[in-house]
Amino acid sequence: MNEIATIRPGEDSSEGESLPHSIEAEQQLLGAILTNNDVYDRIASVVSAGHFFEPLHARIFEIAAARIQKNALASPVTLKAFLEDDEGLEALGGPAYLVRLAGAAISAYAARDYAQMIRDFAVRRELIALGRDISARASEITVENEPSEQIVEAEQKLYKLGEQGHAARGFQSFLKAATDAVRVAAAAYQREGGLAGIATGLEDLDRKLGGLHPSDLLILAGRPSMGKTSLATNIAFNIAKAYQRGTRPDGTEGAVQGGAVGFFSLEMSAEQLAARILSEAAEVPSEQIRRGDMTEAEFRRFVEAAKALETCPLYIDDTPALPISQVAARARRLKRTHGLDVLFVDYLQLLRAASAKDNRVNEVSEITQGLKAIAKELNIPVIALSQLSRQVESREDKRPQLSDLRESGSIEQDADVVMFVFREEYYAEREKPSDDKLDAMADWQARMERLLGKAEVIIGKQRHGPIGTVDLSFEGKFTRFGNLVKPWQQGAGEGF
Known part of the structure; x- marks a missing residue:
């Protein structure tokens, strides 16, 4: 492992080297992929080319991933043709470096742990870069550079960085899904019809x-x-x-x-x-x-x-x-x-x-x-x-x-x-006929009496249940919706 450990080509500053990274972890993960292409499927949802600290390693990973996704072999021999003119590879000894990577490969079962380590270091580097960016922008005192806008922008960047940290869940067996479904059904059964x-x-x-x-x-x-x-x-x-x-x-x-x-x-x-x-x-x-x-x-x-x-x-x-x-x-x-x-x-x-x-x-x-x-x-x-x-x-x-x-x-x-909120009373109020139309006025008053204080919630779509209409009471002066008393409940004295 030690004979192929290297610093980044052309990296002379101590600042670059002080950023969190592990060249050895990158080398050993790449070696595992080049010796056993099946390893890529295990780590593809965790790490990508952008997570590698060493630019050459990022390029090697990118080419290997592209070949594996096309069901083509990715090995030191097949990758050599794509990297012959790569200055970074030349600086590290040419195609022989790919052979040394394969020789330093870790066992397949440890690959996901190494991939997670590489990803964690990449996130830490992004956090450091974001912190420096926030600090640099805060130091620039200009009319356009409002502190409140900087805070919003920083929050958005942190949110985006946080979202990248969620690895895909991927497939799960039907057994696990069925077990979860039975657990939910058992909880519902124990509620004896209570709300889920x-x-x-x-x-x-x-x-x-x-x-x-x-x-x-x-x-x-x-x-x-x-x-x-x-x-x-x-x-x-x-x-x-x-x-x-x-x-x-x-x-x-x-x-x-x-x-x-x-x-x-x-x-x-x-x-x-x-x-x-x-x-x-x-x-x-x-x-x-x-x-x-x-x-x-x-x-x-x-x-x-x-x-x-x-x-x-x-x-x-x-x-x-x-x-x-x-x-x-x-x-x-x-x-x-x-x-x-x-x-x-x-x-x-x-x-x-x-x-x-x-x-x-x-x-x-x-x-x-x-x-x-x-x-x-x-x-x-x-x-x-x-x-x-x-x-x-x-x-x-x-x-x-x-x-x-x-x-x-x-x-x-x-x-x-x-769901849709609908109050027919609102529209009926605006259809009041003129006072001289006695029959129309009587019909309107009867309609208003029927609609007074009532509202509907129309369920137009429900992915896990029935659609339909729910009747509610509405008290406009308090802007309050409530449970509507049914005709058969009137004598029982049940209220809202």
Whole structure:
């Protein structure tokens, strides 16, 4: 091993040599690949040419990988033809260096450990380079070089570097997959029909969805004034209010009921969102809160509700126009510091793609894929609100459909559940006939009486369950959705 250890060709500075690396590990891994091409399949998901410190080793790996992927032999003899004019190889003794690499090969079973070591050193070098870049840019005091922008850029680079560290899971046997499926089914059986996911606090919706499931992306869509944000805040409040921490069935510590909630409010400020939640909790109309038009009793209820809810694990981020990479980084940070069981985004079209795209459809596609990736990585349900196109308004039946989603292709494809909020009462109010049309007025009043205080959540897509409509109650003055009392429950005195 020692006779072929070398420093990088042309590398005279001690700074280059001080970076974390292992020439010996690179040499021995390359030797293993050149003597047994099957080793490449074991380490291909862990290491790539860019992870090698020695440029010559990176070139050797690249050529060997290209040949192996074409089912051609990669050996010192076959690689010699591709590297005959390589100055780096000449500096180390020419083709004889390839033979010495093969002679220093490690056994195949240790190859993955060596590959992981090479990757870890590469990540460390990138972290050092990123740190130096941050330091150098921070030292440049110019008008264009805003510190806040530098922080965002550094976070994005760290996020990207962190994402590169996840090796592909690859194939798993059917036995393992079947064992996992039986374990999930056994847990469901022990619940005796209880919810598999986190309860929203809206019983009929929970029954239809089975709760909010980890790693699912749920889209909650609707036209303006339908109550998308109200429904989202209601569900977020119900989950945070029910939060209880304890030991889960799998032995880990965490939420056993309810959960910690993260809410990205890109449209409303944190104070406006909090006022909505407190309006519901204190039963004080939201417009009275805005105007300050409250009685002493109402203001006391408002303050008491705020005190009661100050310990709720509900965290609001109202930064506007966030890029999807920032949403991921902030969600990851929240989970690490305070815990995170459900994430809300209000709303999807106000997010930005990490990089500029040639059209809006591609941007929305990157955003929805990013939200789904967050749900899977953090193993939490992500609920993203979405606007609907204006074509709803031109139809006689204004119930929304999947095709009404703006840039619907990617949203519909990436989402596990798509729900629409619909209040027919909103449209009926705007169809009031003139007072002199008595028959039409009577019909309108009967219709309004039937629709008053009612809303629908239309489940247009559900990957793991049925589609259909859930009826809810809606109290506009408190912006509150609730469980709708069924006709057969009226005499039993059951309320919202």
